[in-house]
Amino acid sequence: MAKDIISIIIPVLNEAAIIQTTLRGLQRDSALEIIVVDGGSVDETVTLAQQMGVRVISLVGRGRAAQMNAGANIAQGEILLFLHIDTQLPPDFDDLVSNTLEQPDVIAGAFELTIDGAERSLRWIEMLVKMRSHLFSLPYGDQAIFITKQVFKDMGGYSDLPIMEDFEFIKRLKRQGKIALAPGAVTTSSRRWQKLGVWKTTLINQLIIIGYYLGVSPTKLSNFYRSQKCNKNHSS
Structure with missing residues (x-):
């Protein structure tokens, strides 16, 4: 077949x-x-x-x-x-x-x-x-x-x-x-964990999930996620 x-x-x-x-x-x-x-x-x-x-x-x-x-x-x-x-x-x-x-x-x-x-x-x-x-x-x-x-x-x-x-x-x-x-x-x-560090990346992901369950808009969650990546880029 x-x-x-x-x-x-x-x-x-x-x-x-x-x-x-x-x-x-x-x-x-x-x-x-x-x-x-x-x-x-x-x-x-x-x-x-x-x-x-x-x-x-x-x-x-x-x-x-x-x-x-x-x-x-x-x-x-x-x-x-x-x-x-x-x-x-x-x-x-x-x-x-x-x-x-x-x-x-x-x-x-x-x-x-x-x-x-x-x-x-x-x-x-x-x-x-x-x-x-x-x-x-x-x-x-x-x-x-x-x-x-x-x-x-x-x-x-x-x-x-x-x-x-x-x-x-x-x-x-x-x-x-x-x-x-x-x-x-x-x-x-492992690149997405390496950018911010394993535990910080995991913490951010969990905060986004919690925010989603609490009804925070996906747009705000996306902006938060992007801001964390930008902060890392500016500090490096």
């Missing part, structure tokens, strides 16, 4: 340094469709992606939610997989995705998370992610969320939020069916 085609949707912004390495690691299977959705890069991201022969579309000035929805709208595959550009999928990810979605009552899935870095604090983060994913069925975007295209369309896609779009989407998904963890791990870069 032929496999369902998997459309891998990759939202990017100014990722010229790593985009070809990531794409090269995916171009091994004819049953894959790779769609890069650029959010207005000012470097060579778009040109480098086009050189790799993948589908590339641009949404200038739009956030990640809009990028992922745009990619999903043109995807030809029956399965959608949303991948961060600094995340590597396991070698047999296509089989893992197909087998996971074939389980009873499962409507979406994600992978376990491994963070590329030697710091012991990163192992704590991995453990916390594992607990959150298994106990509360709350995988985040860096765990490569996958879903059938039909369910994604029925859900209305990602809400057009400036932040927390994956969290909000998963919360809605949980009300519709089971979200399963595939028996394999993606490996993501």
Whole structure:
């Protein structure tokens, strides 16, 4: 029986340094469709992606939610997989995705998370992610969320939020069916933890989640998050 085609949707912004390495690691299977959705890069991201022969579309000035929805709208595959550009999928990810979605009552899935870095604090983060994913069925975007295209369309896609779009989407998904963890791990870069430090990054993330639950607007939460990154850049 032929496999369902998997459309891998990759939202990017100014990722010229790593985009070809990531794409090269995916171009091994004819049953894959790779769609890069650029959010207005000012470097060579778009040109480098086009050189790799993948589908590339641009949404200038739009956030990640809009990028992922745009990619999903043109995807030809029956399965959608949303991948961060600094995340590597396991070698047999296509089989893992197909087998996971074939389980009873499962409507979406994600992978376990491994963070590329030697710091012991990163192992704590991995453990916390594992607990959150298994106990509360709350995988985040860096765990490569996958879903059938039909369910994604029925859900209305990602809400057009400036932040927390994956969290909000998963919360809605949980009300519709089971979200399963595939028996394999993606490996993501530690760069976003390194920018501010592991524990400060974790604290900021938790404050944003708390703010979201308390009804703080996503725009204010996004501004807070960006201000923390800017403060780091100004102090370094």
